[in-house]
């Protein structure tokens with residue numbers, strides 16, 4: 069009696085979360101696939117055809133990829149630098165860490181609004197530029213006619229908001245690496261840069277992998293930041309899905325966009341898992 | 353470190369702190385500056401005409417208060433459900449070895465590779481049918497899907513860090529499995545679980561896409577702001593953005609001690 | 621020339637004083653063992669010499685060069701870490717080659733040196749393996765090989781053989797000694813194991829509570845401990861200490877009269893187990909036998925003389941019985957006298 073009870077216990081404990089994830093993750097996934105491949109109940113590729121032939125599709129695809137390709141590497145480099153700096157701070161480390169991780173709790177919408185306040189026509193950037201005599205008066209940077217600076221604004225906002233998550237994962241990873249490895253390298257004559265490259269970086273690989281997967285998947289979902297800064301001037305994939313769903317009331321095409329994003333995210337994850345693989349025998 | 357290196361180093365640290373803090377300061381100015389502040393040219397870095405009036409105006413706008421209440425309901429739902437469902441799962445992962453354990457772990461990790469919020473699209477139909485559509489509770493349910501895997505992983509490692517022997521000692525002294533859990537394990541794991549719960553709250557509080565798709569009238573603050581964004585004046589947007597950020601500052605401060613432990617272990 | 625001078629080194633971690641005031645000179649090519657109980661500051665001292673920890677005061681001079689401002693990597697030394705610090709992401713070959721690569725050695729030289737070091741430590745079969753797939757003892761030998769491969773002028777070793785089985789440890793000890801002597805490497809070697817220290821070292825420094833209690837040749841440390849602590853810590857069984865009272869510059873025992881270093885008063889008489897000879901009851905010190913442990917080479921006899929616990933190494937098979945009383949005769953040439961208040965040795969005039 070006691071034995072069967074304790075054998076069933078783990079399953080009883082898992083069951084609620086499993087049921088939940090099935091209902092809110094697996095079923096919707098299947099439904100999204102089904103929705104995207106059917107038009108008024110009939111199997112078809114119509115939704116995908118409409119998605120691809122839409123005027124904004126190419127633009128949204130290009131913008132999203134461009135954003136990910138620019139933002140994610142910068143965030144990784146910046147977070148690596150910051151986590152190395154954190155290691156060197158003695159007193160005040162906790163305070164600095166808190167400040168640097170504040171954006172972790174800031175929503176993408178709020179981050180977009182923050183940078184809107186800075187970059188708008190009469191914003192602080194322009195005030196500074198005006199003060200320096202670089203511009204004559206209020207200047208627009210975030211319109212349809214200035215795609216370059218609009219893109220730059222979105223990049224800044226994304227870096228400002230989402231570097232913190234990479235930082236947290238890397239700092240947590242660094243804390244798991246015993247300091248003796250770096251000390252041993254130093255004793256044998258390695259310079260700081262060599263230690264970083266030959267010891268710290270390889271040992272940090274699992275954390276880098278996690279950070280890149282999380283960050284890249286989220287970066288492909290970029291939407292509210294862009295919307296807050298540039299409105300519809302800068303189409304991105306999730307923004308298009310949102311428009312098709314809410315404005316055009318066409319769930320089929322929205323689902324096609326969702327599937328596209330799922331496929332891209334899975335592909336990116338698979339690439340990271342492969343490229344940054346750490347063989348089991350090389351793990352500490 | 354030599355003097356010069358030291359100076360460069362601390363300048364870098366200070367610059368990065370400013371990079372985080374100054375934008376928040378600036379949107380704060382925007383939020384408190386009101387209509388006149390927004391059009392001032394050129395702008396000053398100091399709050400010249402800041403007043404609470406601007407924020408009060410924002411809060412008085414129809415729909416803002418209900419949206420905040422909705423946000424809180426959704427976030428509390430997300431927090432309660434992700435811990436309520438995730439912690440038992442974490443305990444099972446930490447304390448038992450059973451068939452299917454790895455499959456479950458894999459499912460949890462797999463959720464990371466999916467854009468979960470976007471998968472809320474087809475839920476609209478189901479939610480309409482069962483009456484969850486356009487409710488804060490429904491939004492909270494979807495947000496739970498985002499926070500639950502994290503909560504399960506974090507609590508699994510929290511429980512793993514508590515020696516099994518402590519629990520066994522309690523059994524020896526006559527506690528039932530449940531009593532031992534409640535009297536020995538739970539008090540030790542509680543701070544970490546509280547941190548995970550706060551994190552779940554933040555995840556929900558900040559989410560935009562699913563919240564916007566699943567509601568029309570009963571919107572959360574983020575969803576509300578997103579819909580009125582295009583037609584609302586700048587100072588209104590800044591006030592909204594600032595109010596979104598404010599709780600985050602406190603939350604991150606509250607969990608700062610557990611942040612790294614949480615992510616360190618959630619990685620493994 | 622790689623003479624190490626440790627000059628007035630002290631170290632505090634916040635309120636804890638890990639090292640009080642360490643002065644020690646290790647001659648070029650000399651092998652000094654640091655011996656002491658857990659937590660006495662051995663690792664801390666090594667880390668300060670290596671520059672991994674900065675001393676609260678004092679300086680380290682190697683080969684006439686003050687190293688206080690010199691970063692670890694330019695100190696030109698090699699070290700075996702107490703917890704090995706073998707890089708988990710490099711195989712054995714790469715681990716052992718690491719120091720040489722940092723010196724920019726060419727591939728042929730690296731190969732030769734790695735071959736030599738790994739052969740010495742019997743780890744050649746594992747060259748392609750990663751540390752996760754090695755046993756604790758094998759990993760430790762990789763750490764030693766990594767240090768030996770660079771053929772450093774100064775070698776710091778923190779319990780490098782602690783994880784090996786007794787036989788292998790004996791073998792490694794002999795080989796280490798030969799290699800280091802030949803290369804004239806200045807070595808500081810931390811160990812808990814006093815036979816290891818006695819066997820390997822030119823001199824032993826016994827540490828206790830952040831101080832060096834005594835530094836001398838192994839036999840001198842064994843025979844003439846400078847403090848009761850050293851007498852008790854070095855040697856197995858520990859040295860016996862018997863409180864005695866002196867009158868007229870002599871210690872009177874039944875059937876024996878021994879010269880004492882002071883005219884009168886209380887003293888501690890220190891004597892090794894093998895320097896007490898069992899005699900018939902009524903002669904020498906009265907001794908009540910409590911336990912007899914036959915150890916093979918000799919019998920270890922434990923008992924009491926008055927209130928004091930004594931251990932005696934009696935010849936094997938001498939047939940002593942627990943519960944009986946015998947007499948003990950100390951060898952007058954091998955006595956040490958200690959001041960009972962300070963625990964320090966009193967120099968015989």
Ligand SMILES: Nc1ncnc2c1ncn2[C@@H]1O[C@H](COP(=O)(O)OP(=O)(O)OP(=O)(O)O)[C@@H](O)[C@H]1O
Nearest residue numbers: 633636637638657658659660661662663664665702
């Ligand atoms: N980083 C540190 N912070 C605070 N105290 C420390 C630190 N490192 C060492 N200590 C303290 O300094 C003392 C000496 O430590 P050390 O590691 O040198 O001992 P040890 O002689 O090597 O011991 P063992 O034989 O167990 O390795 C100990 O009391 C230890 O608790």
Ligand SMILES: [Mg+2]
Nearest residue numbers: 662663664702
């Ligand atoms: Mg030590």
